[in-house]
Structure formats: structure tokens, C-alpha cells
Amino acid sequence: MMQQPIEPGQPEPFVSPHPYATQRALERRAREAAGGARRETLLYLDGVTKSFDGFKAINKLSLVLQKGEMRAIIGPNGAGKTTMMDIITGKTKPDSGEVFFRGDVDLTRHDEASIASLGIGRKFQKPTVFESLDVEENLRLSLAGSRSVFSALRHKRTTEEAAKIDEILATTRLSDKRHRLAADLSHGQKQWLEIGMLLAQDPELLLVDEPVAGMTDAETAETARLLREIAQTRSVVVVEHDMHFVRELGVKVTCLHEGSVLSEGTLDHVSADPRVVEVYLGR
Amino acid sequence: MIIARFLGPRVWLLVAVLLAAAVLIPLSNLWLPADHPLHVPSHIVPLLGKYVCYALLALALDLVWGHVGILSLGHGAFFALGGYAMGMYLMRQIGPRGVYGNPVLPDFMVFLNWGELPWFWHGFDQFWFAALMVVLVPGLLAFVFGWFAFRSRVTGVYLSIITQALTYALLLAFFRNDMGFGGNNGLTDFKDILGFPIQAGTTRAALFAASCVALALGVLLVGAVTRSKLGSLMTAVRDAESRTRFIGWRPEYVKLFAFTVSAVMAGIAGALYVPQVGIINPGEFAPVNSIEVVVWAAIGGRGTILGPVVGALLVASSKSYFTAVAPDYWLFVLGGLFVFVTLFLPRGIVGTIDHGWKGWRERLKASRAAERGTGAPPAAPPQSPSALPSPAE
Numbered sequence: 001m002m003q004q005p006i007e008p009g010q011p012e013p014f015v016s017p018h019p020y021a022t023q024r025a026l027e028r029r030a031r032e033a034a035g036g037a038r039r040e041t042l043l044y045l046d047g048v049t050k051s052f053d054g055f056k057a058i059n060k061l062s063l064v065l066q067k068g069e070m071r072a073i074i075g076p077n078g079a080g081k082t083t084m085m086d087i088i089t090g091k092t093k094p095d096s097g098e099v100f101f102r103g104d105v106d107l108t109r110h111d112e113a114s115i116a117s118l119g120i121g122r123k124f125q126k127p128t129v130f131e132s133l134d135v136e137e138n139l140r141l142s143l144a145g146s147r148s149v150f151s152a153l154r155h156k157r158t159t160e161e162a163a164k165i166d167e168i169l170a171t172t173r174l175s176d177k178r179h180r181l182a183a184d185l186s187h188g189q190k191q192w193l194e195i196g197m198l199l200a201q202d203p204e205l206l207l208v209d210e211p212v213a214g215m216t217d218a219e220t221a222e223t224a225r226l227l228r229e230i231a232q233t234r235s236v237v238v239v240e241h242d243m244h245f246v247r248e249l250g251v252k253v254t255c256l257h258e259g260s261v262l263s264e265g266t267l268d269h270v271s272a273d274p275r276v277v278e279v280y281l282g283r
Numbered sequence: 284m285i286i287a288r289f290l291g292p293r294v295w296l297l298v299a300v301l302l303a304a305a306v307l308i309p310l311s312n313l314w315l316p317a318d319h320p321l322h323v324p325s326h327i328v329p330l331l332g333k334y335v336c337y338a339l340l341a342l343a344l345d346l347v348w349g350h351v352g353i354l355s356l357g358h359g360a361f362f363a364l365g366g367y368a369m370g371m372y373l374m375r376q377i378g379p380r381g382v383y384g385n386p387v388l389p390d391f392m393v394f395l396n397w398g399e400l401p402w403f404w405h406g407f408d409q410f411w412f413a414a415l416m417v418v419l420v421p422g423l424l425a426f427v428f429g430w431f432a433f434r435s436r437v438t439g440v441y442l443s444i445i446t447q448a449l450t451y452a453l454l455l456a457f458f459r460n461d462m463g464f465g466g467n468n469g470l471t472d473f474k475d476i477l478g479f480p481i482q483a484g485t486t487r488a489a490l491f492a493a494s495c496v497a498l499a500l501g502v503l504l505v506g507a508v509t510r511s512k513l514g515s516l517m518t519a520v521r522d523a524e525s526r527t528r529f530i531g532w533r534p535e536y537v538k539l540f541a542f543t544v545s546a547v548m549a550g551i552a553g554a555l556y557v558p559q560v561g562i563i564n565p566g567e568f569a570p571v572n573s574i575e576v577v578v579w580a581a582i583g584g585r586g587t588i589l590g591p592v593v594g595a596l597l598v599a600s601s602k603s604y605f606t607a608v609a610p611d612y613w614l615f616v617l618g619g620l621f622v623f624v625t626l627f628l629p630r631g632i633v634g635t636i637d638h639g640w641k642g643w644r645e646r647l648k649a650s651r652a653a654e655r656g657t658g659a660p661p662a663a664p665p666q667s668p669s670a671l672p673s674p675a676e
Binding site: 089091112114117122124128130131133137138140141142148149152153154155197198200201 | 515516518519522526527528529530531532537
């Protein structure tokens with residue numbers, strides 16, 4: 001069909017956009033608006049789902065962490081806490097949903113090593129340190145800096161490095177264990193060393209999985225102090241079963257159940273929530 | 284002085300012993316009269332040279348197994364490839380002196396009625412090219428193999444099995460006449476190396492000395508790498524690979540580096556081995572050879588630098604002895620030795636001595652501290668245990 005020349009005086013013909021185009025434009029605007037809100041967050045999970053052999057470990061989980069916030073995550077066994085950590089740190093890729101760090105870094109596109117370099121540190125449930133190396137060397141390997149094999153080969157120790165290590169040793173109360181092999185530390189000290197290794201990475205966000213499991217009461221109190229100290233300068237997510245410990249932290253609590261958020265708020269609010277009570281006390 | 288402290292006294296001692304051997308054994312062989320008590324007979328020199336090559340191979344394996352925790356059951360493949368590269372050079376040096384007198388083609392090619400030299404045999408008439416290939420072929424194979432294996436996160440026993448499959452596949456390939464490496468018979472009947480007759484006592488002595496120097500350089504290299512931050516990183520990868528990943532390192536590159544360097548060292552060992560034993564054939568790719576290397580490192584003590592060297596020298600020389608005295612029993616002796624070491628000396632010979640020495644020193648310090656403790660006046664107020672001087676200080 002030939003296009004008609006527009007005659008002078010006549011109004012220009014209005015071309016109505018394709019309905020899909022309108023819909024897409026609206027969607028894009030909504031996405032941008034969401035992105036704007038998202039940009040202010042440190043960690044943003046939306047509609048994340050992950051299933052293993054049909055079992056939904058994470059089911060449409062949405063969670064937002066603000067910059068500088070400390071959050072405790074509780075939930076019964078199998079609630080998806082560790083899988084959530086795996087997704088954030090790149091160990092597991094979600095089936096669907098969005099995971100953003102610092103607002104616009106899509107974590108699903110990165111692997112563990114590059115997520116660690118972006119500034120997310122993770123402490124495992126079982127203390128995982130380099131047992132055949134001494135405490136100082138454990139920290140040295142964790143210090144922020146180049147992660148290339150050849151730079152490690154040429155590496156020379158510097159005074160700044162030593163100063164940082166001193167500082168972390170003091171924070172984690174391990175100064176007198178400096179030259180001990182990590183294998184010779186007590187369980188609690190290994191946990192602190194691992195937290196120290198996270199600090200050495202200088203991350204913006206720390207994910208800490210059950211830090212006080214197997215600790216004595218004194219060690220638990222010390223760990224709470226350590227985490228509160230860390231939380232002054234960084235964002236921290238703590239997964240924990242120990243309610244006394246969570247109370248000691250005194251932060252906002254998220255309760256997970258069957259892979260999604262059941263309740264969120266202060267510990268008192270969450271523990272008064274009838275759904276939480278039901279989940280914990282059984283049906 | 285700084286370097287001495289950097290590498291530790293043991294590495295320097297080992298290097299000094301090797302360099303002394305490189306000088307003294309050829310001197311004794313060539314200059315001392317045959318009836319002198321310190322004379323090293325001519326048939327012993329290449330035998331010792333062979334052991335030194337094995338020691339370098341064991342050291343190479345230990346770089347990946349002892350330090351990074353990758354149990355390679357296919358290191359014999361890199362050794363054999365280095366050996367074949369040297370063998371090809373030695374074949375080309377034969378020239379018209381072969382049985383068939385062909386100036387270009389090695390005997391087996393004439394025998395197989397090949398008209399011209401296959402493309403991959405070109406350049407091997409030059410020593411520098413062969414030397415380059417000794418390093419490049421095993422290094423490249425290890426790099427490509429490691430790239431795929433480590434990036435796909437193949438670890439543990441699965442990795443061991445595919446390294447074993449690698450050497451077995453090469454064994455089958457090199458057995459074929461069509462491969463162009465002499466098939467079943469391999470490459471042999473070498474005449475000279477760099478213009479020197481290969482059977483001559485002086486050449487043998489020089490090859491022995493070269494092997495010692497190569498091993499000394501290998502020891503220095505492994506010592507320097509393991510003492511660097513990369514060395515700590517290797518230990519870290521061995522102990523807790525996922526932890527290294529979550530603090531931002533890429534363990535696959537650490538492994539790839541160690542594996543490639545190790546393969547190059549194994550290739551050099553093979554290249555020095557071939558002129559001293561006078562033959563290279565596909566048997567060198569046999570999986571059992573690679574397993575024997577693992578046994579050397581395990582018996583000597585893995586991750587100790589000195590251990591694999593001691594293990595290789597010890598086991599290889601006892602193999603020579605037992606296969607001469609009671610050839611049927613050697614495999615039982617080897618198996619028995621491995622079982623014994625695994626059960627009673629899990630750290631290997633050197634590792635056990637080290638551990639015992641360290642434990643003894645700590646006990647000594649502790650008992651001294653305790654003596655000081657009891658020697659204090661009884662009127663002193665009771666101290667809390669944490670206030671006591673720690674034995675580690």
C-alpha cells in the first residue's frame with residue numbers, strides 16, 4: 001500500500017501504538033521505578049525460587065537489606081537459610097527471581113570468587129579455615145588485594161599489610177595465637193578466625209551462618225560483641241538458631257519457613273506471631 | 284643471607300648435596316683408578332643418573348599432590364612425552380649411521396616403507412627445537428587438560444581417574460605404528476647427543492651432572508614457590524578449596540599453574556632420562572609407572588620437598604637391587620612397603636622425622652616451662668592457667 005502524502009492544513013494522522021508496545025513501556029517504567037527503590041538497597045532478593053529435584057528449597061523469597069543494616073535470620077531446619085546464602089554467594093544459581101547487590105549488580109551473573117571480590121564475605125556453618133597454615137597466614141590470604149596467581153607468586157610483605165593483620169587480630173582477640181597453626185585453635189577461636197578472615201576481605205556485606213553453634217556461653221557473648229562491633233561499619237546477615245544470641249544482637253529478625261519469609265520485625269514481634277509459634281512448636 | 288633464610292636451610296643443604304654429587308661422582312668415575320675404594324664404576328653412573336631423573340619426577344608430582352592436593356595418577360605421561368621429544372632429537376642425530384643408512388629417515392620409518400619424514404618430525408634435528416618441545420609439549424598438554432578439568436571442578440578420585448585414563452590413552456596411541464613414534468619398539472639405538480658419543484664415559488658423566496643440576500634447580504623452584512604467598516595459597520586450596528573461593532581466589536588457576544609447572548618439570552626429567560637409559564618406548568606411559576611415582580612421594584613424605592627426592596632414590600635403588608636378586612618378589616616388596624608406610628608412617632619417612640622432631644622440641648620446651656613453674660616459691664599466689672607462659676612462646 002502506498003503512503004498518502006499529508007496535505008497541508010490537515011492534522012497529522014495519529015498512529016496508535018501497538019498494544020504490546022504500550023504494555024512493554026509500562027512494564028519498563030515500573031521496572032525502572034522498582035530499580036530506583038532497589039538502588040538504595042544493599043541486598044535485594046525478589047521472587048527467588050530454587051528447587052532441588054522438585055523440592056522447593058527457596059520459594060518466591062523476597063528480602064531487602066538496607067546499607068549498614070544488621071539482620072538476623074531464623075527459621076526451623078530446612079527453611080532454606082543455607083540455600084539462600086548459597087544463592088547470594090553464587091554457589092547456587094536460582095531457577096527464577098532477581099538477586100541484586102548494591103542496587104544494580106546482578107549476582108546471578110557472577111561466580112563465588114567474583115562475588116567475594118565484589119564485597120560479600122561468607123562464614124560457613126562449620127568453621128572453615130586453612131588448618132595447615134598459621135593464623136597470620138590465614139588472614140594474609142584473605143586480605144583484600146589482587147587475586148591473580150602471579151601476583152601471589154611475586155608478593156612481598158608490607159607494613160600496611162602487617163598493620164591490618166594486627167588490627168584484625170586485636171578485633172578477634174587472637175593476637176597471642178598469631179603463629180599458631182589454625183588446626184590447633186579451639187572451636188570458638190576457629191570461628192573467630194574465620195570471621196577475621198571475612199574482615200580482612202573488607203566486605204560491605206557479611207553473611208554469617210550459625211556463628212555460635214557449639215560455643216560456650218562466654219564465647220557466645222564474645223561473638224555477639226564481635227558481630228555488633230563489625231555491624232557498626234558493615235552490613236551483616238546472621239543465620240542463627242540460638243534465640244538468646246539473637247536477642248543479644250538486638251536487631252531486626254526475619255523468620256523463614258519452607259523457603260519464604262514467614263514473619264519479619266523485632267524479635268518480640270516475630271516470636272509473638274502465631275504463624276511463627278506454630279512453625280516452631282509444630283502442628 | 285636473606286635468601287638462605289627465605290628458602291630454609293634444608294633446601295640449601297639438598298641443593299649443596301646435589302651439586303657436590305654433580306661434581307664428585309663424575310670426577311671419581313673418570314679420574315680415580317678402577318681399584319680405588321671411592322671409584323664409582325662406569326655402569327653405576329647412568330644408573331644413578333636415572334634415579335636422579337626419577338627424583339625430579341617425584342618432586343614434580345609432589346608439587347601438585349603434596350602441596351595442592353591433586354593426586355595425579357598420570358604424571359608418567361608428561362615424563363614420557365619429554366622423553367619422546369628428546370628421543371626424536373637423538374634419532375635425528377643418528378643420520379646415515381642407521382641400519383638402513385637413510386640420511387633423513389629413522390630406521391623404523393624406512394622399515395615401514397615411509398617415503399618422507401612426517402611433519403611433526405621436522406625441526407627435531409636441532410637441539411634447541413627439541414629442548415623447546417621437551418618443555419612445551421608436556422606443558423601444553425597439562426595446561427589444556429587442566430584448563431578443562433579444573434574449570435569443570437573435577438576433583439578428588441575423579442580427577443585421579445581421568446589422569447590415569449590420559450596416560451593410558453597415550454600408551455595405546457604410542458603403541459600404534461601409524462603414530463610415527465616407532466610403535467611398540469619406541470626410539471632407540473641412539474649414537475650421539477650434541478656431537479658427543481652417547482656411550483662414552485665422559486658423556487654419561489656429563490648427563491649425570493646435568494640431571495643433578497636439573498634436580499637442584501627443581502628443588503629451588505619448588506622451594507621458592509611453596510615459600511611464597513602462592514605456596515600458602517596452594518596449601519589453602521588443598522585444605523579448604525571452597526574457602527579460598529569464597530575469599531575471592533580462583534582455585535582452578537592455582538591448580539592450573541601448579542599442574543603445568545609440574546608437567547614441565549616431569550618433561551625435563553624424561554628428557555634427561557632417555558639419553559641415560561638409551562631407549563624410550565610406550566611402556567613409559569604405562570599407568571603402573573605413574574602409580575610408582577605416587578608411591579615414591581608417599582614413602583618419602585609428601586609436601587616436604589626432601590621427601591619425594593629421598594623416596595624416589597630409595598625405592599628406585601631398592602628396585603634395582605630386588606629385581607636383580609629376587610625378580611619375582613619386587614612387586615610384593617613394593618606393595619608391602621606402600622602398605623607399611625601408609626599404616627605406620629602416614630607422613631612418609633621425612634614427614635615422620637619432621638613431626639617427631641617438632642614434637643620432641645615442643646615437649647622439651649613444655650617440660651622446661653613446667654620446671655620453671657615448680658621452681659617458683661610456694662608462697663606465690665595461685666595463678667590462673669591463662670596467666671602462665673604459653674609453651675609456644
